[in-house]
Structures are given as structure tokens and as C-alpha cells.
Amino acid sequence: MQDPRVVGVVLAAGAGTRMGTPKALVRSPDGVPWPTLAVDALRAGGCAEVVVVLGAAADHARSRVPTAPDVRVVVAEDWAAGPGASLAAGLRALGDEDTACVTLVDLPTLPAAVVRRVLGPGSDRDALRRAVFGERPGHPVLVGPAHRAALLAAVTADPGDRSAGAWLQRAGVTGVDCADLWDGEDRDRPADADRDGPVGTDRDRPADGGR
Numbered sequence: 001m002q003d004p005r006v007v008g009v010v011l012a013a014g015a016g017t018r019m020g021t022p023k024a025l026v027r028s029p030d031g032v033p034w035p036t037l038a039v040d041a042l043r044a045g046g047c048a049e050v051v052v053v054l055g056a057a058a059d060h061a062r063s064r065v066p067t068a069p070d071v072r073v074v075v076a077e078d079w080a081a082g083p084g085a086s087l088a089a090g091l092r093a094l095g096d097e098d099t100a101c102v103t104l105v106d107l108p109t110l111p112a113a114v115v116r117r118v119l120g121p122g123s124d125r126d127a128l129r130r131a132v133f134g135e136r137p138g139h140p141v142l143v144g145p146a147h148r149a150a151l152l153a154a155v156t157a158d159p160g161d162r163s164a165g166a167w168l169q170r171a172g173v174t175g176v177d178c179a180d181l182w183d184g185e186d187r188d189r190p191a192d193a194d195r196d197g198p199v200g201t202d203r204d205r206p207a208d209g210g211r
Contacts, residue, residue, distance in 0.1 A: 004099040004145055005049070006123050008042030008115075009090035010035060012105035013055025013079035018188045023106045024054060024061035026187075033064035037108045039071055042140075045115020047101055053090045055079025084159030091152045096145065099123040103140040106186045110139070114178045118142050130168065132175035133184035137165065147171060 012024040012035050019026065026034045039050045052065045055076045065073050076089035087102065094100055101119065103110060118131050118140050127144035130137055141164075143151055154167040178184065 004097050004123050004125060004127075005095070006047050006101050006119060006142075007094050007098045008039070008045075008047035008050040008140075009087075009094075009100050009102045010038040010042070010050060010052045010105055011083065011086045011090065011102065012038070012061065013053050013058075013076045013086040013089075014083065015056040015080070016106075019106075022056040022061060023187075024064060025057060026106075026108075028108055034105050034108045035061065035065045038103055038105050038110065039066050041110045041112050041115055042101060042103065043070070044112035045101075045140075046119045047115070051090055051093045053079075053086045053093075055086060078159075082159035082163075083161055084155030084163045087155050087164055088152055088159070091143075091148055091155075094148070097125075099125075099127055099145060100143045100148065101140050102143065104186060106188065107139060107184075108187060109182065111182050113181050114184075115140055117178055117181065118176050120176075128168070128171060129174040129176050131178045131184060133177075133179045133182070136184065137168075137175065138178075138184035141168065141173070 016023040024035050035052055042050050049070045051072050051074055053074055053076050054061050058075045062073055074089050074093045076086045078085045091100060114131055125144045125146040127142050128147050130141040131139060151167055155163050
């Protein structure tokens with residue numbers, strides 16, 4: 001039987017309270033929107049398609065997602081309920097036999113090499129693994145179709161911040177150490193993003209300011 005297709009899922013729905021703006025609107029120092037960076041990393045890492053989940057400022061953020069046949073946008077209308085609601089929207093957008101490779105939009109320096117390592121040589125139906133950085137769990141997270149229904153049920157019942165991580169731990173997720181490739185740290189606040197150089201948001205640039 002052929003390995004399941006791997007579809008990247010970018011969670012980019014949050015309001016970015018600590019950042020001061022939805023993270024889907026933040027740009028890298030060279031002007032590239034964070035959703036585009038996430039899509040590029042997942043594609044280069046081996047995902048056949050990418051689904052970007054938007055929520056806060058979705059109408060504005062949609063233009064920051066690359067337009068391509070292998071990229072889709074879904075909107076989590078209930079995004080304010082918590083990250084689990086966004087994850088649920090992304091999982092529902094996949095085909096029955098697709099494997100999900102989930103990452104967050106606030107990881108703008110995610111290397112394709114980390115995605116490739118987590119994907120490994122193939123993705124069977126029972127795949128359940130995530131990038132770890134030393135002792136710290138991180139992203140991306142790979143969820144085969146055999147596990148998707150259980151994860152979806154868990155995050156639908158409790159869309160809070162920790163429900164997906166708790167379920168992964170209970171389900172026996174396998175850690176894939178990627179500390180030699182990247183630090184795995186997200187960018188929650190403007191000061192965090194400034195480690196990569198000054199960043200901007202769509203408030204700083206014309207609406208047609210390009211990718």
C-alpha cells in the first residue's frame with residue numbers, strides 16, 4: 001500500500017495578543033509574511049500540499065498566503081475558543097488518508113531540514129511523531145490518518161492551549177531530536193521577533209506591499 005500523502009497544516013488563526021497584532025500579519029526583516037515562510041518550509045520539507053488556517057484578521061491575512069494550486073486557506077470561525085479550534089479546522093480540511101504535518105505561523109525560521117527529518121523516509125498510517133529540541137517538545141508534529149480522529153475529538157472537546165500536547169503525550173508520540181538543526185523557539189512578542197532583525201506588520205506597509 002502506498003504511503004499516505006503528507007499535507008502541511010499551518011496554524012495562523014490567533015489574535016497575537018502578546019505580539020500586539022495577529023501573527024499572520026507579521027513579516028520577516030526582508031518583508032516576507034510569516035505565513036509564506038511557513039508554507040515554503042513545509043513544501044521544501046516534503047509536504048505535497050499545505051493548508052493554512054486563518055482566524056483573526058482572516059480577510060487581511062489571506063493576501064499574505066501564497067496563491068498556488070498546492071496551497072489552501074481555511075478559516076476557523078471559532079478560532080477565539082483556543083488553538084484546538086484552529087487545529088480542528090485544519091484536520092477537517094484533510095482527506096481521509098492524508099497525514100498531517102502541523103506547524104505554527106510564529107516559527108518563521110523553521111528550516112525545511114527539520115520538516116524532512118520529522119517526515120522521515122515515509123509516512124505510514126500510524127505515524128505519530130514530533131520535533132523535540134533537547135528535552136523540549138516542539139513543531140512540526142506528524143499525525144498519521146490512524147490517529148487523526150482521536151486527536152480531532154480531543155481538541156474539539158477541549159480547544160485550550162494544552163489539549164493537543166496532552167493528547168500527544170497520552171498517545172505515545174515519538175520525539176525526533178532536531179536540536180542540531182534549529183533552536184525550535186517560537187516568536188511570541190515583538191522583542192522575540194527582533195532577534196531576527198526588525199520586523200514589520202501590515203500596519204507598517206501598503207496593503208499591496210508584495211509577498
